Amino acid sequence: MKNTTNRKQDALDYHSQGRPGKIEVIPSKPTNSQRDLALAYSPGVAEPCMEIYRTPEDVYKYTAKGNLVAVISNGTAVLGLGNIGPAASKPVMEGKGLLFKIFADIDVFDLEINATTVDEFVNVVKALEPTFGGVNLEDIGAPMCFEIERRLKEEMNIPVMHDDQHGTAIITSAALLNACQLQNKKLEKIKLVVSGAGAAAVSCIKLYLKLGVKKENMLVFDKDGIVNSSRTDLDPIRMEFATPRTDVNTLEEAMKGADVFLGLSAADVLSADMVKSMAKNPIVFALANPNPEINYDLAVSVRKDIIMATGRSDFPNQVNNVLGFPYIFRGALDVRATTINEEMKIAAVKAIADLTKLPVPEIVNLAYKAKNFKFGKDYIIPKPMDSRLMSVVSSAVAKAAIDSGVARKEITNWDAYHEELQVRLGADDKLLRNIASKAKSAPKRVVFAEADNYKILKAAQIVKDEGIATPILLGNVNRIQQIIIDHEIDLDQVEIIDPWQGTEDSEQFANHLYERRKRRGVTLYEARKLVRDRNYYGASMVEFGKADALISGLTKNYKSTLKPSLQVIGTKQGVKKIAGMYMMLTKKGPVFMGDTTVNPDPTAQDLVDITGLIHESIKGFNIMPRVALLSYSNFGGNSGPVPEKMRIATALLKEQYPDMIVDGEMQGNFAMNSELLKDNYPFSTLCGSPANTLIFPNLESGNIAYKLLQELGNVEAVGPILLGLNKPVHVLQMDSSVREIVNMVTIAVVDAQ
Known part of the structure; x- marks a missing residue:
């Protein structure tokens, strides 16, 4: 059974740990000097103030108004929680602001207001017009929401939209156009049945009518039954689409011969028999969340000719605002x-x-x-x-x-x-989410070698819950189970193995290790002892197909964690040097850095081999690598062993990989600033766009660079991604966070796929 208490705590921790909430305001101009502050505020700020006073439209030129949207709610209809009030709605409004930013680079101030009447709400929002470029109304109860939006659109001179109404209407309208085309149906002829008459349903109906659906071909149901003109309890909004028909009273009757069903109501109101009674090539949009009006699998099992959409991401055709x-x-x-x-x-x-x-x-x-x-x-x-x-x-x-x-x-x-x-947004904005989606599409078995650790177990629970991986835990069974109990971690049915106690696979694993290492001084007796170590045992599980990937390294140094996998699994055919790569998610896009964890002082040819591995890995993310070999010198500007090594490596790469976009040796700022590079070295093959792959001359420089960038650069580091082993093994940095562990498991699953 799911540990709902633990899930609740996860959500609370997410919102409370570190800086409370999900959003912050970050300056977009330099603020490091007294001059900067004098320009930002007094006395310099007076100049744009007066320009705006003389020309009001210049507010878009000198302030953030043009990219600033207000997400506003009074908390009267929050998700499925109902009227919980403005303060309790704030996490939702912050979340909406987050979506605006990550999908469209729009800044948001969320505003939760104590306004229980239309006049109060409208007066507050109208007074805020000078601040914002647009207003997104959110989670306002019907019918108040209709009048609020109508008034604000009439009385304000900036864009206003109630997304709960129009977002669903716009997405389902697009789906309806395409579904009708595929099912060979004309909008003006379809018979439409709607279950639900709230804000979203009303907006959908109005937009469908504008697209060509006929009112006389539509039947609408609310919680009290069919919306027809004989009812005396209808508000003016629902009366607009009330049917004069009195021969149909139930949803079951309405569904007979219907072409399209739109559900914005409640779970399971639509039966299999109702779907069977629909016209040929039916269209069903069952959008109640989290459970639709009819289960997706049930609907498609009773009608092979159906096109169906839901609000869920685990079925085709998700209607997502x-x-x-x-x-x-x-x-x-x-x-x-x-x-x-x-x-x-x-x-x-x-x-x-x-x-x-x-x-x-x-x-x-x-x-x-x-x-x-x-x-x-x-x-x-x-x-x-x-x-x-x-x-x-x-x-x-x-x-x-x-x-x-x-x-x-x-x-x-x-x-x-x-x-x-x-x-x-930068190319990285969706990269990690795309990788996670790919991992979830075909989860793999991941063995965790250090399972007697809270962070490892928490990460294992997350990847299990998210459908990213099936965890296998190595360590003392009693100790692991006690940590699970103490921290209320839900890992029911997860396999736990204690290699120290020996298993039915131990002898096979020992024999394999002995055969690989007998000419390196390892006896069979020693091999039997070694496979009791969790890193040797975990690597052996991957080698023999008992697991698909190995994660370790949280509590041991990198070298000692990597050694067992090298001895048990070995490198891919033709690989001379394994390498470690970090993926740094920056505002300008993903930047890949290597080698950051394995090779202390590679030769020029070593760098060629390392770059080849990194290049191939990046292409696996469907990104074209643009490779810069870094030094303290630009194209021969300085002499010394490091610039010389990087120059030789660059020449070898161009010779051995003629299709690779690569140049060097160059300084880091020139690699990342295409205009600077073009102005000074227009001959470079990297002119036009910045490099996205940085190759360092040695482990020292690469390791220092990624760690400094991680701490000072406001970027997320994903890695180290280990390249060159014959099977997926990834070694964590010591004391990685739970999020970093989850990211590495996700990479490992995609690697295993």
Whole structure:
């Protein structure tokens, strides 16, 4: 049984540990000197103040207003939690701000306000207009939310959108367009049944009508039954789509011959028999979360001709608002739109629908472990990890704003705008999530050699819960079980092995080690002793297929942890030097660094071999390596053994790997600054874009560089990724955090795949 207490604590720890909450404000200008501060505040700040006073539109030029959205709620309809109040809604609003930032580089202030009437809410938000470029309304109860949005759109001169309404409407509309095309149905002829009449359902209905669905072909149900004109309890909003029909009273009756079902209501309200009674080639959007109106597997088992979507990520066709709202606001902000109008919403719908029909980038296929996503019954809307959404949807929304006359800023060079959108987040923003998605698509057995450690066990629980890996724990069984009990870690049914006690595999493992090392002074007796060590035993499990990958090194130094795997597993054929690589996730994109953990002082040819391993590994992440060999010298500017070694290694690489994008020797700032490189060394093969792969002349420099960058550079380090062994083994840095361990397990699983 799942340990719900432990899961609750995980969520509480995530939000409370370190800096409380999930977001912070970071200065975007230098603040290191007295001059900087004088420019940032008094007296220098007076100059932009007066410019804005003279020309109010200059507020977009001199402040963050143009990239700042308010996420605002009064906490009256928070997720499935109901009316829990503004303070309790704050974690959700911070989370929404986080999504805006990571998907569209939009800054957010979340505002939770004590306002229980429409007038109170509207007055507060209106007063904030000078601060923000846009307003995202969130988790406001119906019917209040409809009037609040209507009033604010009328009375404010910046974009306002209630995502709970329009986000779902936009994504399901795109899905509906594509599903109808695949099922050969005309929008104006489909018979639509809707279960639910809340904010999202109402917005979906209104947008469907604008796209061509006919009101007379639609039947809507709320918690009190069918919405028809004979009812006396309907508000004006629901009365708009009430049917005059009185011959249909139940959902079961309505579903007979229906073409499309839209569910935004409750779990299990739709039965298998109802789905069977639908028209040929039915479309079912069962969007109740976490459990849909009908189980996905049940629905597709009773109708082979069905197209189905849910709100869940573990089934095809997930309807996820993150496909829309970040990019709709991105486009609206970039043209300084005064509103988000129907033309902009429909442009977003069509852009999302059209994107689905284009060839899918390989990185998306890799992220979801798919051979090739292709427009069809199981792929009617894009995946959230598709980086093209940023440029495609934002551009469509921006263009619609301009064409409909609500933009205050024109875009004349659309190619340049597309490029700006593509590079805005950096290529690393989704890289780790893509790797995690790929790992989850085909989990592997990972043996943890140091399982008598809380952090290892916590990481094992996380990768098990997330579906990344099946953990196997090595160590003293009683000690491990006691740690599990003491810390309430949920690792039921996980295999625990104590190599020290011996197992049925021990003799086979010892014989293998003896055969490999008998001419290196290891006797059979010594081999039997060695395989009682957890690192030897874990490596043997991987070698003999009892596990798919090994994780170790948290409590021992790198060299002693690596040695058993080298002796038991060995290197890949043709590999002369193994290497350690770090993936540094920076704001400018991922930067790969090597060798950072293994080779103290490699020769020029060693560097060639190491670079070859790193180059191949990076290509496995679907990234084209741009390699710089680093030194304290630029292209012969200084003499000495280190520059000479790097020059020779560069020449050998160009000779042995003619297709590799590589240059050196060069200083680190020139490698990372393409403009600096172009201005001073225009002949370099790295001109045009910065290097993303840095090769250091020795272990000392590489190790120092990544550790300094990790501590001072506000980057996340993933590694060390061990390259060159015949099977997946990854050695942790001593005292790695739980998050770092989870990242390394994820890499190990993808490696094993």
